[in-house]
Amino acid sequence: MKTQLQQVKPGDIERRSFEIIAEELSAMGRVLPPDQAPVIMRAIHASADFDYAENLYFSPGALETGLQALKEGASIVTDTNMAFSGLSKPALAKLGGRALCFMADEDVAEQARRQGTTRAAVCMEKAAAQKEPLIVAIGNAPTALVRLCELIEEGRMAPRLVIGAPVGFVNVAESKEMLMRSNAPCIVARGRKGGSNIAAALCNALLYLAAGRSL
Numbered sequence: 001m002k003t004q005l006q007q008v009k010p011g012d013i014e015r016r017s018f019e020i021i022a023e024e025l026s027a028m029g030r031v032l033p034p035d036q037a038p039v040i041m042r043a044i045h046a047s048a049d050f051d052y053a054e055n056l057y058f059s060p061g062a063l064e065t066g067l068q069a070l071k072e073g074a075s076i077v078t079d080t081n082m083a084f085s086g087l088s089k090p091a092l093a094k095l096g097g098r099a100l101c102f103m104a105d106e107d108v109a110e111q112a113r114r115q116g117t118t119r120a121a122v123c124m125e126k127a128a129a130q131k132e133p134l135i136v137a138i139g140n141a142p143t144a145l146v147r148l149c150e151l152i153e154e155g156r157m158a159p160r161l162v163i164g165a166p167v168g169f170v171n172v173a174e175s176k177e178m179l180m181r182s183n184a185p186c187i188v189a190r191g192r193k194g195g196s197n198i199a200a201a202l203c204n205a206l207l208y209l210a211a212g213r214s215l
Contacts, residue, residue, distance in 0.1 A: 017045055018215050025053060035063055038214050039187070039205040046201035055190045062161060062185040063206075066135060069160035070095050070210035074133040076203055077101065078196075079120045079144040079166075083137055086200025091207040100134075102126045120144035128157040135206075137163040139199025142175035149178045162186040163202050165194030 008016055021044050025032065030053050032040050043052040073096030078084045084101035092099055102108050102123040112119045120141030127134060128151050136159045138145045145164055151157040164179045164186055166172050176188050189198055208215065 014045075021045060024050065028053075030054075038209055039063070039202060041215065042201045042205035043189070043198055046197045047195075049193070051193060052189065052198075055193065057180060057186075057188040057190050059180065059184075059186045059188075062187055065185040066161035066187070066206050067210045069133055069135055070097065070206060072133065073097050074135050074160050075100055075130075076135045076137055077123075077127045077130070078136075078199065078203075079103070079123060079138045080140045080196045080199075082196035083139045083199045083203075086197060086204070088204045088207050091204070091211055095207070095210055100127070100130070117147075118143040121147040124148045124151060124157075134159045135161045135163070135203070137165075137199040137203050139163075139165045139194055139196035140167065142166045142168065142171040145175040145179060146171065149175070149182050149184075152182055152184050159184060161206075163188075163199055165189040165198045165202065167194040167198075168192065 018041060021041050032053065036058055040053055040056055043056060044050055075097040076087060076092060077100045081101055081103055084099055087099045089099055103119055108119050108122045108126060112122045118141060121143045124144050124147040127136060136148060145166055148162065162179060162184045164176050166175060169192060172192050176190055179186050180188055187202055
């Protein structure tokens with residue numbers, strides 16, 4: 001017996017996806033804060049994981065600070081080329097910002113070898129040398145998040161917002177706890193979950209909100 005699939009026009013797939021997410025959240029009795037709802041729902045949309053309705057942490061004023069930074073032309077630095085690829089470049093460009101990722105840079109690889117550390121950590125040092133206002137989105141490497149927190153504590157870096165969503169098992173939750181204890185405005189996927197797709201989804205949610213689009 002053939003399975004009958006619901007026919008959905010390509011342009012309607014995203015809209016219907018968000019309708020389903022809203023319906024399932026309602027069935028769970030989960031009411032999202034109105035200002036955070038578009039961001040949380042983007043994370044769920046990117047992962048089909050409703051745990052993000054519970055585990056996303058927003059530091060006080062982080063959402064407003066991030067949106068204002070984007071409206072003022074802040075650029076976004078990612079720790080992976082995958083997250084970089086997932087960013088909405090047109091939306092970012094319209095706001096005057098640019099997307100940056102240093103993982104493939106030869107000087108980063110060489111410095112990482114000399115220091116005996118990860119390229120992701122060195123990427124944060126290169127980001128600290130940038131002169132423009134930055135949002136930093138980390139979706140893979142806890143070493144990047146730890147180094148970023150150290151640079152913030154040392155006064156060498158002051159990102160307008162940090163999205164902390166590394167994924168995995170080694171020092172992942174701990175690096176996020178370090179970020180949440182810092183004074184940096186942040187949005188954090190607590191625990192082990194996260195990933196480059198989540199980091200990109202959270203960035204895109206902010207970009208769309210900054211441009212006046214809810215979802």
